[in-house]
Amino acid sequence: MTESSPNSPESQRPRLSLVAPTYNEAGRLAELVAAVFAVFSAHSIDGELVIVDDNSPDGTGALADELATRYRMKVVHRSGKLGLGTAVIAGFAAATAGICGVIDADLSHPPALVPRMLAAIERGDADFVIGSRYIPGGGTKDWGAARLLMSRAACLLSRPVTPVVDATSGFFLVRREIAEGVQIEAGGFKICLELLVRGQATRIAEVPYVFAGRTVGDSKMNLREATGYLQQLLALWQYRRAHPIARTYTRLA
Numbered sequence: 001m002t003e004s005s006p007n008s009p010e011s012q013r014p015r016l017s018l019v020a021p022t023y024n025e026a027g028r029l030a031e032l033v034a035a036v037f038a039v040f041s042a043h044s045i046d047g048e049l050v051i052v053d054d055n056s057p058d059g060t061g062a063l064a065d066e067l068a069t070r071y072r073m074k075v076v077h078r079s080g081k082l083g084l085g086t087a088v089i090a091g092f093a094a095a096t097a098g099i100c101g102v103i104d105a106d107l108s109h110p111p112a113l114v115p116r117m118l119a120a121i122e123r124g125d126a127d128f129v130i131g132s133r134y135i136p137g138g139g140t141k142d143w144g145a146a147r148l149l150m151s152r153a154a155c156l157l158s159r160p161v162t163p164v165v166d167a168t169s170g171f172f173l174v175r176r177e178i179a180e181g182v183q184i185e186a187g188g189f190k191i192c193l194e195l196l197v198r199g200q201a202t203r204i205a206e207v208p209y210v211f212a213g214r215t216v217g218d219s220k221m222n223l224r225e226a227t228g229y230l231q232q233l234l235a236l237w238q239y240r241r242a243h244p245i246a247r248t249y250t251r252l253a
């Protein structure tokens with residue numbers, strides 16, 4: 001192993017690349033970016049933020065470009081709304097750190113939890129850490145009964161393929177090599193679950209957080225998404241049967 005000099009590309013590589021997919025998030029993006037970098041700075045994390053924007057009609061992409069002149073950010077522009085799962089994969093491809101993460105751009109996920117998730121991976125306690133709404137200490141704010149029921153049902157349905165309680169979470173950190181090379185199927189809409197099942201993570205941890213209700217913009221849940229999820233589950237069940245794997249699972253307080 002060679003030691004890197006202070007100015008070599010290796011030493012300039014961030015410790016963490018956080019990916020935030022955006023579609024019409026102009027209303028909250030600046031706040032998210034400021035919050036993420038405030039946390040990075042408070043915890044001395046040399047991190048980068050990768051925005052993947054799908055040509056949002058509200059101008060999120062241009063706003064992200066402007067923010068990138070002031071922060072350590074990369075902006076990936078895609079031609080149109082191509083979906084959350086492929087946005088995450090595109091973000092990982094543009095990311096440069098050995099540990100990658102995903103966070104929603106609408107401030108549903110607390111950036112303040114990121115340092116603990118990162119530490120769990122860096123300590124070697126886990127190679128995939130999931131922010132969980134449904135383990136003790138976690139929760140959702142301002143969700144109606146119907147949305148909560150749908151979400152809980154989606155998580156329950158995933159239990160045959162993963163020990164993770166909140167496998168549909170959009171908030172997670174993973175060692176880059178685990179996500180790399182994973183073939184995402186067309187229906188791979190819940191990207192965390194897809195990577196959990198098809199990736200080679202053997203040490204998995206969940207950490208609780210409270211999901212903040214969306215106050216600006218629309219949510220993407222609809223019947224088409226639900227059908228896509230069931231198709232994804234079926235494919236993952238088949239994949240898991242053909243590719244069994246031994247895993248450890250822990251919960252971080």
Ligand SMILES: Nc1nc2c(ncn2[C@@H]2O[C@H](COP(=O)(O)OP(=O)(O)O)[C@@H](O)[C@H]2O)c(=O)[nH]1
Nearest residue numbers: 021022023052054083084087104105106219220
């Ligand atoms: N690039 C991209 N981002 C998306 C797409 N759909 C949703 N997002 C972003 O993904 C995150 C989660 O989406 P959201 O609608 O808040 O999902 P929900 O909170 O689970 O209902 C947000 O930051 C959205 O802006 C998409 O098709 N492409």
Ligand SMILES: [Mg+2]
Nearest residue numbers: 104106108214
């Ligand atoms: Mg949201």
